[in-house]
Amino acid sequence: MAGNAVIGQSGGPTAVINQSLVGAIEALSAAQKAGKIGKLLGAKHGVRGIINNEFVSLDNLPAELLERVAQTPSSALGSTRDKPDEAYCQKIFESFKKNNIEYFFYIGGNDSADTARITAEMAQKAGVKLNVYHVCKTIDNDLRTTDHCPGYGSAGRFVALAHQGDDADNRSLKGIKINIIMGRDAGWLTAASVLGRYDESDGPHLVYVPEVDFSEEKFINDVARVYAKFGRCVVAVSEGIRYKADDKKSLLAAKIMEGGEVDAHGNKQLSGSGALGDYLSNLVKAKLPAGLSLTDPKVSAGKLRVRADTFGYLQRSFPTIVSETDAVEARQCGRNAVQYALTAPGGLSSGSVAMRRAAGSVYKIEYFPTPLSSVARQTKPLPVEWVVDGNSMSDAYLAYARPLVGPMPRPGRLI
Amino acid sequence: MAGNAVIGQSGGPTAVINQSLVGAIEALSAAQKAGKIGKLLGAKHGVRGIINNEFVSLDNLPAELLERVAQTPSSALGSTRDKPDEAYCQKIFESFKKNNIEYFFYIGGNDSADTARITAEMAQKAGVKLNVYHVCKTIDNDLRTTDHCPGYGSAGRFVALAHQGDDADNRSLKGIKINIIMGRDAGWLTAASVLGRYDESDGPHLVYVPEVDFSEEKFINDVARVYAKFGRCVVAVSEGIRYKADDKKSLLAAKIMEGGEVDAHGNKQLSGSGALGDYLSNLVKAKLPAGLSLTDPKVSAGKLRVRADTFGYLQRSFPTIVSETDAVEARQCGRNAVQYALTAPGGLSSGSVAMRRAAGSVYKIEYFPTPLSSVARQTKPLPVEWVVDGNSMSDAYLAYARPLVGPMPRPGRLI
Numbered sequence: 001m002a003g004n005a006v007i008g009q010s011g012g013p014t015a016v017i018n019q020s021l022v023g024a025i026e027a028l029s030a031a032q033k034a035g036k037i038g039k040l041l042g043a044k045h046g047v048r049g050i051i052n053n054e055f056v057s058l059d060n061l062p063a064e065l066l067e068r069v070a071q072t073p074s075s076a077l078g079s080t081r082d083k084p085d086e087a088y089c090q091k092i093f094e095s096f097k098k099n100n101i102e103y104f105f106y107i108g109g110n111d112s113a114d115t116a117r118i119t120a121e122m123a124q125k126a127g128v129k130l131n132v133y134h135v136c137k138t139i140d141n142d143l144r145t146t147d148h149c150p151g152y153g154s155a156g157r158f159v160a161l162a163h164q165g166d167d168a169d170n171r172s173l174k175g176i177k178i179n180i181i182m183g184r185d186a187g188w189l190t191a192a193s194v195l196g197r198y199d200e201s202d203g204p205h206l207v208y209v210p211e212v213d214f215s216e217e218k219f220i221n222d223v224a225r226v227y228a229k230f231g232r233c234v235v236a237v238s239e240g241i242r243y244k245a246d247d248k249k250s251l252l253a254a255k256i257m258e259g260g261e262v263d264a265h266g267n268k269q270l271s272g273s274g275a276l277g278d279y280l281s282n283l284v285k286a287k288l289p290a291g292l293s294l295t296d297p298k299v300s301a302g303k304l305r306v307r308a309d310t311f312g313y314l315q316r317s318f319p320t321i322v323s324e325t326d327a328v329e330a331r332q333c334g335r336n337a338v339q340y341a342l343t344a345p346g347g348l349s350s351g352s353v354a355m356r357r358a359a360g361s362v363y364k365i366e367y368f369p370t371p372l373s374s375v376a377r378q379t380k381p382l383p384v385e386w387v388v389d390g391n392s393m394s395d396a397y398l399a400y401a402r403p404l405v406g407p408m409p410r411p412g413r414l415i
Numbered sequence: 416m417a418g419n420a421v422i423g424q425s426g427g428p429t430a431v432i433n434q435s436l437v438g439a440i441e442a443l444s445a446a447q448k449a450g451k452i453g454k455l456l457g458a459k460h461g462v463r464g465i466i467n468n469e470f471v472s473l474d475n476l477p478a479e480l481l482e483r484v485a486q487t488p489s490s491a492l493g494s495t496r497d498k499p500d501e502a503y504c505q506k507i508f509e510s511f512k513k514n515n516i517e518y519f520f521y522i523g524g525n526d527s528a529d530t531a532r533i534t535a536e537m538a539q540k541a542g543v544k545l546n547v548y549h550v551c552k553t554i555d556n557d558l559r560t561t562d563h564c565p566g567y568g569s570a571g572r573f574v575a576l577a578h579q580g581d582d583a584d585n586r587s588l589k590g591i592k593i594n595i596i597m598g599r600d601a602g603w604l605t606a607a608s609v610l611g612r613y614d615e616s617d618g619p620h621l622v623y624v625p626e627v628d629f630s631e632e633k634f635i636n637d638v639a640r641v642y643a644k645f646g647r648c649v650v651a652v653s654e655g656i657r658y659k660a661d662d663k664k665s666l667l668a669a670k671i672m673e674g675g676e677v678d679a680h681g682n683k684q685l686s687g688s689g690a691l692g693d694y695l696s697n698l699v700k701a702k703l704p705a706g707l708s709l710t711d712p713k714v715s716a717g718k719l720r721v722r723a724d725t726f727g728y729l730q731r732s733f734p735t736i737v738s739e740t741d742a743v744e745a746r747q748c749g750r751n752a753v754q755y756a757l758t759a760p761g762g763l764s765s766g767s768v769a770m771r772r773a774a775g776s777v778y779k780i781e782y783f784p785t786p787l788s789s790v791a792r793q794t795k796p797l798p799v800e801w802v803v804d805g806n807s808m809s810d811a812y813l814a815y816a817r818p819l820v821g822p823m824p825r826p827g828r829l830i
Contacts, residue, residue, distance in 0.1 A: 009587075012588070013583070013584055013587050013588070018827070042829055042830070044830050045587075056829060056830050058829070061829075065827055066827070067827070068825060068826070068827030069827030069828070069829060070827070071824065071827065072583060072824075072826040072827045072828075073580045073583055073584070074580065074583035074584045074586065074587045075587040076587075076827065076828060076829045076830070077829055077830060078586065078587050078830055079587040079588050080588075081588065161733065161734050161735060162729050162733060164734050165430075165488045165489065165729070165732035165733045165734045166728055166729070166732060168428070168487060168488055168489035168732055168734075169428055169488070169489045169728050169731065169732040171489065171493065172424075172428050172460075172489045172490040172491075172493050172494040173427070173428070173494050173495075173496065177728075196734075274689010274690065274692060274693055274723075274725055275689065275693065277689060278689055278690065307727075307728070308689075309725070309727035309728055309729065310689055310724070310725065310727075311729070312722075312724035312725075313581055313584055313592075313722070313724055314577050314580065314581070314724065314726070314729070316584065317580035317581060317583055317584040318576065318577060318580045319576050319579050319580045319583075319611075319824055319826075320576060320736070320824065321735070321736075409486065409487075409734055409735065410483060411483070411487040411734075412433070412480055412481070412482070412483030412484030412485070412486065412487045412491065413484070413487075413491060414457055414471060414473070414476075414484060414491045414492055415457070415459050415471050415491070415492060415493055
């Protein structure tokens with residue numbers, strides 16, 4: 001009798017993580033009909049469901065429901081922040097043996113790839129058949145080996161559209177607007193804020209990412225210069241900005257929110273609080289008038305309109321704001337994971353599904369299997385050379401990112 | 416020679432305020448071709464542009480540009496927070512005489528209706544021809560006489576979709592989530608948060624609006640009850656909640672942000688800060704574990720995942736998130752304003768464009784002119800009888816609001 005398959009989802013959700021789930025379910029259902037696999041199980045809340053034996057049957061789900069699931073943001077099987085160590089992975093492995101699991105598909109980030117790697121190695125050592133495939137997902141776009149991660153295009157589209165609208169808002173009622181964007185260690189998502197711009201007067205006029213040392217003095221000078229030029233300024237700031245880019249402990253947000261929560265991965269909780277936005281907003285209110293008076297004596301503290309928004313969880317789970325390219329690729333990654341697990345191309349019976357761009361000027365993606373170790377643990381920062389003057393994005397970034405978020409509307413203006 | 420016409424936009428922008436602008440431009444262009452009006456001017460930044468003689472020509476604009484403007488959120492002519500007094504209105508009136516303005520169209524809220532009223536009365540007293548028509552716009556939906564305001568449906572759609580996505584996020588990674596929604600004095604927009612719900616388990620599970628006295632004790636008890644039942648809780652809170660619903664001075668947000676800004680209308684600046692969300696979040700963290708221990712001894716302070724998001728300006732200016740009904744109605748209100756100003760139905764040569772529902776079970780809107788005094792100054796709160804138990808919305812509200820935001824996607828679920 002063919003072994004069973006289990007799918008799980010992990011970490012912060014995305015707008016298209018369920019596309020990958022449904023892609024995997026579709027391919028597994030076909031394999032099931034061909035007699036290649038037995039039962040098809042979903043683990044509730046990722047590895048937590050696996051060790052607690054909490055599964056849901058994914059056999060024979062109606063196509064209409066599956067399509068609705070694919071269109072729904074967030075993790076339809078539930079997610080977890082658990083980061084399994086060796087002992088935890090041992091429990092996962094025991095659960096797999098008990099449930100006759102021969103195929104494990106895990107949709108998640110670098111921590112999930114590491115869980116997949118440890119579990120696959122345990123099975124190999126024990127001489128038990130277990131093919132494990134990881135499917136990348138993260139709005140942070142910070143996984144290695146793959147050109148980009150499913151989830152980034154849609155979150156980037158949200159951030160780009162939000163800034164396009166916010167810039168129109170700021171044109172209409174002028175002032176200084178600071179937007180705090182998700183991305184604890186990588187500036188990929190904050191960078192996407194510029195993708196709705198059409199000319200120099202469009203915001204965001206300034207972009208700050210964790211990969212570049214943050215200087216409050218430079219920040220104030222940058223804002224003063226833009227404000228003197230356009231009479232307004234829209235700023236996109238990563239929640240992960242830090243005084244020294246190579247030192248996680250110098251996070252502004254963490255410094256402001258002393259005693260803030262730390263999750264199981266040792267990550268400081270930055271989202272779900274307006275503290276950083278309020279801090280930068282107050283900094284501008286306190287320091288900008290003095291700086292501006294050099295160039296614009298009319299500006300006084302009382303006149304300066306400064307606002308901050310922290311986009312928060314909307315960025316990763318807003319229904320209907322989806323990049324079509326992202327949705328299609330996420331679905332395909334799920335399908336390919338199953339194909340790779342069943343056929344072990346190049347001997348890779350376990351691995352992660354990665355993407356690369358085909359040669360040529362037209363955007364086209366090729367999928368390939370890569371060892372779990374090439375995705376697990378370390379992350380990939382935004383290339384520092386794509387950040388110009390520490391506050392804006394280069395053409396190379398634009399060329400990289402535009403196909404991922406898809407075509408943007410062009411605003412109409414009368415003044 | 417026919418007199419000229421001027422259009423202006425005022426107050427906080429909406430996703431469809433430019434639909435009204437384009438509707439008015441279309442109708443005025445037709446009237447212009449028929450020789451009924453002379454030049455067509457746009458006032459930059461509302462009344463401020465009028466008194467400073469800053470106009471832009473709106474003659475012969477290409478249809479492609481107009482359609483793009485209509486689809487762009489925020490005020491394409493620029494906006495203002497100025498609230499003209501008699502002396503200011505006198506300057507407006509002088510500018511109109513100088514520029515041979517016989518028709519004035521002002522797209523805005525109740526303050527704008529009052530500006531329109533004062534200016535129209537000045538012209539009447541002076542025996543000068545000036546037909547003034549006001550077009551309602553506000554995401555707050557708090558204008559009198561009209562069934563609802565253009566702008567509400569689209570902002571409500573954003574808030575409803577955001578909560579649908581946020582609820583999916585909260586299902587996947589459980590905890591307590593507090594979302595702060597715009598609406599200083601009226602709970603209309605916060606109420607819209609429930610419009611993406613399909614069953615009792617869907618969030619937001621609790622809704623708090625300014626029209627109902629806010630009690631921190633009741634709030635904590637409500638959250639504890641929902642958390643005990645579902646193991647999670649999503650809460651929608653108006654930025655304008657107050658300890659006594661009939662006392663603007665008892666605003667929680669204002670109390671928290673002591674010394675916060677007050678705008679020209681005497682309104683406290685509440686948006687663009689995460690203070691209220693952080694305050695309520697800390698309140699839950701501090702007080703909930705004790706309350707919960709009665710029913711769920713497993714919950715301890717360290718385990719409780721509490722997050723707050725303040726939706727901020729995204730609610731009023733997010734491109735592509737538009738209610739189709741709202742867009743069509745906003746456009747039609749702009750067209751009708753011109754028709755009414757030219758034909759003075761029922762003798763109303765000045766007024767505001769209002770909407771009412773036609774009799775019958777199918778949603779259908781009739782437009783009618785109403786005196787400016789019936790819209791100016793006072794606002795219309797959310798009916799208190801539509802708020803059930805101080806924390807949820809009645810079926811009467813749902814029946815009222817569903818046609819305004821349009822059909823919502825139905826999430827797909829597997830667990």
